[in-house]
Amino acid sequence: MTDFPPDSEIDDLAEAVRQGRPMRVGAPFRVMVADTSLEFEQKLLRDPKPNGRQFVELVDGHPVDQFIVIAILPNGDFEDIRLDEPYDLRGQGAERVLVVRSDRTYRFKIDDRDLEWPQPCISGFVLKKIAGLAPNYNLWLDVPGGHDRKIADSDIINLDEPGIERFISLIDQTTEGLEALPSADRMFLEEHGFSYELVSDKHQDAIILRDFALPDGKFDHTHTDLLILLPSGYPDCPPDMFYVFPHLALKPNGYAPKATQVRFSFAGRSWQRWSRHNESWRSGIDGLRTMLARVQTALAEARP
Incomplete structure (x- = not known):
């Protein structure tokens, strides 16, 4: 495709999507195309509703029927572009396309x-x-x-x-220094076989996970009870630190992990506070699954 006009006359699909405008009538336009490496390259098209065959030809793929074409939508979903059916790139907001030799997905x-x-x-x-x-x-x-x-x-x-x-x-990043759980949390805990109880002490709600498994050979215990305080407004508001009982020491020397020296009294027990702070949280997405991933990371990376 060497007969395209200068850049000033070429439209840009991604720009049109971002600006919410239609494509310029009759103008060739840029679209990003990649294979499984996901190294996207700019390609030029004239047809605003190309079929999959046109994309395969765009990357010099032969034979055409051995290729699969997939549009990547703005929300990250993937959608097939059939070889012989027109696909409205602008209408779907698809700025990027995968073209790969394969017989199935x-x-x-x-x-x-x-x-x-x-x-x-x-x-x-x-x-x-x-x-x-x-x-x-x-x-x-x-x-x-x-x-x-x-x-x-x-x-x-x-x-x-x-x-x-x-x-x-x-x-997955930590920094040192309720009457009922949401249904997503309950489902996660039950599907993964966690034993837990909801507790409240001095108007503070919390969840205790019993016999929480620790990384093999890292601490002087193999399991611990894990306490997570649930702030007012949870799950829109994130939990912060976490607490364990019994207190943990690192093998082989028995040193306390860094930033765990503070003791916290809750529900009749003195807990070891792990000062690991939550710096980002996605309301409506994150929950106990997220918090436990942070806990697992902190335990695995613990050092004196």
């Missing part, structure tokens, strides 16, 4: 987004790139009936494997 979820990938295996790095995570968030594999698994950049996930169906984005 593998479906999964990140949070509540329905996504698909044209290959059975995907790296943790690419998965996070698809999710568009903020720097202080990480992805975890949702494991019903077990402990969620944190996804590292170097992990290779087989999307065709049973149980690899849903990933969740959770706050």
Whole structure:
């Protein structure tokens, strides 16, 4: 496509979507196209409603019927672009398109987004790139009936494997220094087999998770009771620090973890306070799942 006019006469799909305006009639326009590397490149189209075949030809893909074309919508969802059916890029707000040689897609979820990938295996790095995570968030594999698994950049996930169906984005950054739980929290705790009780002391609501498993070989105990104070307005307002009983010391020397020297009296027990502060929270999304991911990270990274 070497006969396109100068840049001043080329429209920009992403700009039109952001500005809420229609595409300029008859003008070629830019669209971002990538393969599974997610390294997007600008391509030029004239047809405002191209079909999948046009995208495959745009990247010189042959034979065309061995390729899959996927539009990435503004909310992060993926949508198939069929080879021989027109697709309204502007109407859908789709600024980016994947074009990949494959004969099928593998479906999964990140949070509540329905996504698909044209290959059975995907790296943790690419998965996070698809999710568009903020720097202080990480992805975890949702494991019903077990402990969620944190996804590292170097992990290779087989999307065709049973149980690899849903990933969740959770706050993963900590800094040192109710009459009823929301239904999402209750479902999470029950699905993962946590034993817990809701308690209140001096007008402060809290949840205690009994026999919470600790990282193998790190502390002088294998399990602890975990106390999380629930602030007024939870879950719109975030919990902050967490507390454990019995108090924990690091192996092999018995040193107390950093920023755990303060004792906190609650519900008839003296708890060890872990001063780890929550600096970001997504109202309507984050809850106990998020808080427990932060707890697990703090315990795993504890040092004298």
